[in-house]
Amino acid sequence: MRRRPTKRACVGSFVRQRGAMTLTFTLLLPSLLAMIALALFVAMYSQAVIRAGQASDAASVACAWQQRADSQVTQGYLDYYRPGFVPEALLGTPQLDATQRCEVSAQYQFKPVMAGVMPVVTEEARVSASAQSSARLLTQVASKPTDIALVLDISGSMSPHLAKLKGIITRIIEGIDPRNHQVRFSVVPFNTGVSVRDASWLPASAGVTKCVDGLSYLGGRWDPQQTVADLNAPAQSLKIKDVSASSWLDACSPEATILPLTDQLSTVTEHVKMLSTSYATASYQGLIWGVRTLTRQWQQEWQLPENGSVAAVQRLVLFTDGEDNREDILNQMIDEGICRKIRDELGIEMRFISFGVSQNRLAQFRRCAGAQDAVYDARNTAELEAYFQSALDVETSTRIVLGE
Incomplete structure (x- = not known):
């Protein structure tokens, strides 16, 4: 036990x-x-x-x-x-x-x-x-293709403002994603006239800067009705008056030529940066040639690759700081229906930006645009930049990307 x-x-x-x-x-x-x-x-x-x-x-x-x-x-x-x-x-x-x-x-x-x-x-x-x-x-840039003509006043009165204007336009364009080519710009500088160089539709401009007149004439006299009828006519059917540009001739700028539509945004900003001022103001020339950088007919004249999208937005933005040397010309063109033709027949949106111009000039632009909110009257640099941002609205979306 x-x-x-x-x-x-x-x-x-x-x-x-x-x-x-x-x-x-x-x-x-x-x-x-x-x-x-x-x-x-x-x-x-x-x-x-x-x-x-x-x-x-x-x-x-x-x-x-x-x-x-x-x-x-x-x-x-x-x-x-x-x-x-x-x-x-x-x-x-x-x-x-x-x-x-x-x-x-x-x-x-x-x-x-x-x-x-x-x-x-x-x-x-x-x-x-x-x-x-x-x-x-x-x-x-959103998916809808957009073509914009920048029609810019480079007359002598713009001398105090041109540097600011170039900076504003450059900043806005550089803010667009360069990898998205849904937007194209043309640049149409104007003073007393408009100039071209090496334009495919004007053989005389090969290697030479030519001042080109957008007005049409009958019997040696300017004809507003014919000018409106010829707005989108093929170049070969027009009798375009031209003269070689010269610093001694008050007809157009020898350096600031038209830049046809391009999706190379760096080319656009470099062209804008090179602008300089001289001579008087003829916004009607800028308006005509701005249209002639946008329409399908004239895109062929400039020998541009065809944009296959029928839904492309086309917009003309005209900027000026003064009165035309011949204010009656634009008024008569408006009376003959050039603005209605641009808006309704050609489908081009118009924006006008002025910098300290008269009320008569603003009324002239409103008649052409056909809408109050398409005309911007800038009184200072901040307003000018905001108006350009609005006028160049290419249906963009801003996003922040981390780690890029």
Whole structure:
């Protein structure tokens, strides 16, 4: 018969087991603390990395949208996303480059909890969690093709304003995504007249700048009715008066020639940048030749590749800052129905932008446009830029792209 352990024997065994457990716990405690410290460090570092990424993303988006590398705004985003255990956010200088891309770097530094029991860092060590983001503002043209004729006054009175005008147009065009070629521009500078060079429909202009007259004549006299009838006629059926351009002849600009429709937006901006002012104002010439860069008939005359879309938007934007040297010519053309023909028969939208012109001139433009909201009367540079943005509206959508 087996004897049961006595009470004293059980107590002694329990004491020995407790002693063994205490010894084991004591031996494992440093490892346990190290594991806890490591887990806390990984959690803190992960959160710092995530927050740094969020902060740099948000700051780069704000920079791209504002198109301004504002360090104060960027620092605000870094402070907002900074974890509570991070004493400060270290900001790298935000960069905005010429392609509208913003780059922002964010860095959080912190001292790990229980750093003394971690084998890889010392108690005084700081750990850095960094992230870098870039964002780009893109203006993308919608699917509907759009052709725009920029008919620009370069008469002598534009001298104080031309640099601003060129800057405004350049900024707007450069804001269009160059990878989307659904929009084309032509440039028609005018002063006393309009000039062409190497125009396929005018062999005499090969290698020579020619001043071309858009008016039609009967019996040696200008005829407004015939001018309207000839607006979209083939070049070979017209008797276009031309003369070689010269700096001594007040007929047209020897340098600022017509640029036919093109989807190469850099070519358009370079052409605009090269414009210079001279002579008087004849917006009726600009209007006629602006139309003759848009219609399908004259796109063939310029030997342009045919745009297969019948739904293409065609728009003429005429800008001037003064009165015509012969105001009666445009009035008579309007009376003969040239504007109705442009709008209704040829399907071309018209926008007129004036810069400090008379009320009579504005009324003349409103008669032609057939709508009050198609005529913009700019009184300062800010209004001028806003009106051009509205007039050149090519059904664009703005988007921010991260990481591009």
